[in-house]
Amino acid sequence: MSNADIIMRIEGIDKYFGGLHAVDSVTFTVKKGVIKSVIGPNGAGKTTMFNMIAGFETPCNGQVFFNDILITGKKPWQVAEQGVLRTFQNLKLSNHMSVMDNVLLGWHSLGSAGFLDGMFSSPASRREEKNAKDTVLPILEWLNIIDLKDSEVGNLSFGNQRAVELARALASDPSMLLLDEPAAGLNMHETADLAKRIEKIRDQGRTILLVEHDMSLVMDISDEIVVLNFGQKIAEGIPSDIQKNKEVIRIYLGGDGA
Amino acid sequence: MKRFYPVYILFITIVLIQVLTLITGKGYMLTQLTMSAYYVLVAVGLCMVMGYAGQISLGQAGFFAIGGYTTAFLTTIDFTEKAGTGLFKLLDSMGLLITKDTLYGDTVIHLSPWISLIAAVLIAGITAYALGIPVLKLKGHYLAMATMGFGIIIYRIVLGSAIFGQADGIFNVPAFTIFPGLELSGDFTSRISNYYIAWILVIIAILLMVNLINSRVGRALRSLHGGEDASDAMGVDTTRYKVIIFVIGAIMAAVAGFFLTHYNGGIGPSEAGVGKSVRYLAIVAVGGMANIWGSLVMGLVLNFLSLRGVFGHFDDAVFGIILVMMMMFMPEGFIRISVLRDIRSLFIKLFSRKKMKETIQEPPHE
Amino acid sequence: MSAEQVLQYIFAGITVGSIYAFVAIGYNIIYNTTGIINFAQGEFVMLGGMISFTFSRFMPLFPAIIIAVLITAAIGGLIEIVFIRRMRKNSVLGMIVVTIGISILLREAALYIWDEQIRALSFFTGTEISSVSVFGARISPQVLWVLGVTLVIVGGLFFFFKFTLTGQAMRACSENSRAAKLCGIKTDSMVNFSFMLSAGIGALGGCVVSPLTQTHYAMGTDLAIKGFIVAILGGLGNPIAAVAAGLILGLLESFSISILPMAYKDVISIIILLIILVAKPSGLFGSKQVSSLKDF
Numbered sequence: 068m069s070n071a072d073i074i075m076r077i078e079g080i081d082k083y084f085g086g087l088h089a090v091d092s093v094t095f096t097v098k099k100g101v102i103k104s105v106i107g108p109n110g111a112g113k114t115t116m117f118n119m120i121a122g123f124e125t126p127c128n129g130q131v132f133f134n135d136i137l138i139t140g141k142k143p144w145q146v147a148e149q150g151v152l153r154t155f156q157n158l159k160l161s162n163h164m165s166v167m168d169n170v171l172l173g174w175h176s177l178g179s180a181g182f183l184d185g186m187f188s189s190p191a192s193r194r195e196e197k198n199a200k201d202t203v204l205p206i207l208e209w210l211n212i213i214d215l216k217d218s219e220v221g222n223l224s225f226g227n228q229r230a231v232e233l234a235r236a237l238a239s240d241p242s243m244l245l246l247d248e249p250a251a252g253l254n255m256h257e258t259a260d261l262a263k264r265i266e267k268i269r270d271q272g273r274t275i276l277l278v279e280h281d282m283s284l285v286m287d288i289s290d291e292i293v294v295l296n297f298g299q300k301i302a303e304g305i306p307s308d309i310q311k312n313k314e315v316i317r318i319y320l321g322g323d324g325a
Numbered sequence: 326m327k328r329f330y331p332v333y334i335l336f337i338t339i340v341l342i343q344v345l346t347l348i349t350g351k352g353y354m355l356t357q358l359t360m361s362a363y364y365v366l367v368a369v370g371l372c373m374v375m376g377y378a379g380q381i382s383l384g385q386a387g388f389f390a391i392g393g394y395t396t397a398f399l400t401t402i403d404f405t406e407k408a409g410t411g412l413f414k415l416l417d418s419m420g421l422l423i424t425k426d427t428l429y430g431d432t433v434i435h436l437s438p439w440i441s442l443i444a445a446v447l448i449a450g451i452t453a454y455a456l457g458i459p460v461l462k463l464k465g466h467y468l469a470m471a472t473m474g475f476g477i478i479i480y481r482i483v484l485g486s487a488i489f490g491q492a493d494g495i496f497n498v499p500a501f502t503i504f505p506g507l508e509l510s511g512d513f514t515s516r517i518s519n520y521y522i523a524w525i526l527v528i529i530a531i532l533l534m535v536n537l538i539n540s541r542v543g544r545a546l547r548s549l550h551g552g553e554d555a556s557d558a559m560g561v562d563t564t565r566y567k568v569i570i571f572v573i574g575a576i577m578a579a580v581a582g583f584f585l586t587h588y589n590g591g592i593g594p595s596e597a598g599v600g601k602s603v604r605y606l607a608i609v610a611v612g613g614m615a616n617i618w619g620s621l622v623m624g625l626v627l628n629f630l631s632l633r634g635v636f637g638h639f640d641d642a643v644f645g646i647i648l649v650m651m652m653m654f655m656p657e658g659f660i661r662i663s664v665l666r667d668i669r670s671l672f673i674k675l676f677s678r679k680k681m682k683e684t685i686q687e688p689p690h691e
Numbered sequence: 692m693s694a695e696q697v698l699q700y701i702f703a704g705i706t707v708g709s710i711y712a713f714v715a716i717g718y719n720i721i722y723n724t725t726g727i728i729n730f731a732q733g734e735f736v737m738l739g740g741m742i743s744f745t746f747s748r749f750m751p752l753f754p755a756i757i758i759a760v761l762i763t764a765a766i767g768g769l770i771e772i773v774f775i776r777r778m779r780k781n782s783v784l785g786m787i788v789v790t791i792g793i794s795i796l797l798r799e800a801a802l803y804i805w806d807e808q809i810r811a812l813s814f815f816t817g818t819e820i821s822s823v824s825v826f827g828a829r830i831s832p833q834v835l836w837v838l839g840v841t842l843v844i845v846g847g848l849f850f851f852f853k854f855t856l857t858g859q860a861m862r863a864c865s866e867n868s869r870a871a872k873l874c875g876i877k878t879d880s881m882v883n884f885s886f887m888l889s890a891g892i893g894a895l896g897g898c899v900v901s902p903l904t905q906t907h908y909a910m911g912t913d914l915a916i917k918g919f920i921v922a923i924l925g926g927l928g929n930p931i932a933a934v935a936a937g938l939i940l941g942l943l944e945s946f947s948i949s950i951l952p953m954a955y956k957d958v959i960s961i962i963i964l965l966i967i968l969v970a971k972p973s974g975l976f977g978s979k980q981v982s983s984l985k986d987f
Contacts, residue, residue, distance in 0.1 A: 381787060459968075464783075466727075470916065470968075471965055474916060474920075477913075477957055478961050482958065486954075639799070641795055645798075646792070648791060649774060649793060649796065651788075652778065653778060
């Protein structure tokens with residue numbers, strides 16, 4: 068495997084919370100243009116790992132490289148500027164802002180207009196703003212939320228809010244997306260739509276790291292899977308191998324005797 | 326552009342009010358209207374910091390006082406002894422020194438208010454920057470107390486320092502000649518021109534801020550209000566944005582302090598008090614927090630009434646009642662667009678049962 | 692500085708520090724049940740002093756103090772029922788604004804009732820010139836009263852939170868109000884009680900120190916920030932540590948007066964606040980994890 072294929076390297080990251088070893092020297096790599104899922108029972112350390120990759124928490128040990136650039140220790144906004152965008156399990160949207168403004172916020176790292184540009188409404192900043200709107204409109208259209216673009220996000224249904232969050236992440240033209248339980252709270256129909264969309268996003272050449280509880284979704288769309296349990300990596304491979312892995316089956320069926 | 330319509334309306338209103346005071350012979354009211362304009366400027370700055378960016382500040386009066394006291398101090402102190410130094414010769418050649426004869430025939434040399442204006446902006450900006458970097462890491466109660474603490478420090482310093490006149494403040498602050506023929510002063514003859522100076526300053530500030538709110542930076546600032554994680558994850562350098570908007574709010578307060586001090590011919594420690602900061606907070610709250618126009622309207626109305634002495638002994642109590650009532654019954658503020666929406670939906674309810682059903686329907690699904 | 696002077700400063704510091712501690716204890720009690728910092732806490736101290744002063748003209752001192760404490764506690768409870776309860780779902784910003792508003796209203800009401808005059812309750816034992824000798828320093832017996840009452844309150848609170856059912860229920864509320872509700876604890880009445888308790892304690896503090904520091908309608912704002920400094924210094928949510936922190940701040944201020952002009956006394960304590968807020972927001976005695984759990 069040549070280095071050029073690998074977009075993200077996670078090297079022995081550790082996280083302690085008090086006495087709890089939430090993530091225990093986990094190492095894996097993510098290849099460019101694939102959907103890689105992280106699964107594991109509740110409390111396995113999936114979200115903590117996500118937070119460490121996205122810069123919301125600093126690992127006690129270990130490093131994360133994105134395109135061979137060290138991103139550990141960087142702030143979330145700096146990680147985002149590198150092109151690694153995340154969504155949140157429990158939706159973090161600006162509820163008092165319109166759908167359009169939320170999605171344009173996602174575009175933020177592509178823009179450059181500063182305070183003075185804003186205050187004096189400089190021609191460059193107006194041009195930039197117009198370009199931004201042109202960029203995000205197709206995304207809104209693709210996610211079927213174009214009709215809602217002027218509605219306040221707080222008033223939308225949960226499914227639509229999820230769509231806004233995805234649109235916001237896509238607006239920054241990310242090379243890698245970190246999706247934290249994107250199917251949580253969606254019905255079957257919506258989940259099926261989501262699966263198609265995630266595959267479509269991958270086909271555009273973006274890499275996706277997915278944390279998800281919905282096993283059928285994960286097995287359907289993942290190219291590779293990492294399994295965590297009590298903070299440790301216990302298996303890694305393609306879905307069909309993971310489904311046969313005895314250790315994984317034991318964890319998911321529960322109990323030692325199984 | 327459409328978003329500037331309110332600015333045109335504001336300008337027309339300002340002219341109309343002036344004409345109205347002229348016709349009705351109530352020109353004396355222009356004095357309070359002018360003073361209100363400067364307080365509005367502080368409120369608009371706080372509105373950006375607290376309303377839009379969600380960062381509470383109980384220290385705005387401190388920044389106002391920095392602006393006012395800086396100019397009061399620099400333009401009243403006599404620099405005759407230092408007149409020979411190179412710096413002062415340079416200033417003199419640039420026309421930035423003002424030489425005056427006193428009643429006793431001595432000559433005194435003061436700095437031009439242009440210098441003190443720059444100094445006021447710089448000192449307020451640097452103070453806000455130095456304070457903002459550590460303090461804006463805090464949230465909620467902590468931030469409120471820390472900024473209030475800053476306000477109290479400024480208040481204690483001006484109250485306790487002889488060079489700032491202690492309880493008396495600094496008086497005899499000279500007029501500020503913006504250019505020959507246009508003077509910033511409380512002089513009776515220049516009442517109308519000063520009214521326009523003040524309100525044009527407000528219009529400029531509002532224009533800049535409306536632009537800012539509708540820009541890339543403005544969007545990022547507004548997103549801070551709901552919680553910083555989302556802004557952070559989208560690539561917004563939250564710390565930097567919070568500090569810069571805090572500095573902008575502080576500079577607006579300091580500029581207001583500068584102008585009002587020249588207009589009143591002096592400044593006293595009460596301008597630095599926590600009570601004043603709370604007033605600005607009340608104005609922004611009653612104006613609907615993230616609503617620059619609300620802050621403008623309520624700032625004008627409340628300050629004007631207060632300065633006219635309408636509230637009498639209950640001046641402070643009125644602001645207390647406003648704070649409590651607003652937060653309890655109208656947390657969205659008094660001046661808001663949805664008031665119109667509420668009225669409209671009331672009409673719909675009254676006249677058409679069918680239409681009401683339509684409005685209840687969920688937004689179209691995927 | 693002679694040894695006696697040092698002792699004088701120490702006792703002055705302890706007196707001032709105790710009143711800060713009273714305010715900080717009040718903050719902590721309300722904070723523990725609701726997560727609110729009540730900006731009107733300083734006003735309770737003022738009300739205690741003022742009300743007891745008024746009643747002491749018609750009756751002996753101690754009944755007047757008891758009445759003042761009860762009335763202030765009732766006012767505290769009323770504030771919770773009328774204002775805070777309706778606000779429960781509102782934002783932190785909204786809570787700050789409302790409690791600031793309430794503090795203004797209490798202050799203005801006091802101005803209306805008691806005007807601008809400075810009042811002082813008479814000394815509990817002896818007069819202003821009577822003194823006792825402690826380690827060679829002549830101090831007013833009132834200082835001993837302040838110390839005694841502070842100790843009794845701290846001891847009482849410790850016992851209350853540790854051993855009584857109500858106290859334990861209040862602690863449960865603070866740790867997880869929903870779980871507490873599910874267990875059948877009436878969280879509403881707990882919150883109400885916490886307002887009454889902290890108002891009452893504030894008022895009692897206001898009475899004990901009134902002979903020494905006097906009572907003025909506008910004293911609340913300064914006390915609010917000083918009390919907050921102490922609450923932060925001790926670690927928010929920890930009433931007992933607040934007393935230690937109060938004494939530290941009181942002593943610091945007391946000795947700062949001997950070096951710096953009086954006017955800068957507040958500047959020093961607020962700078963301490965800013966430093967602590969930024970460097971160690973969990974306080975001198977608090978643990979970092981506890982403070983990070985609370986949503987600020």
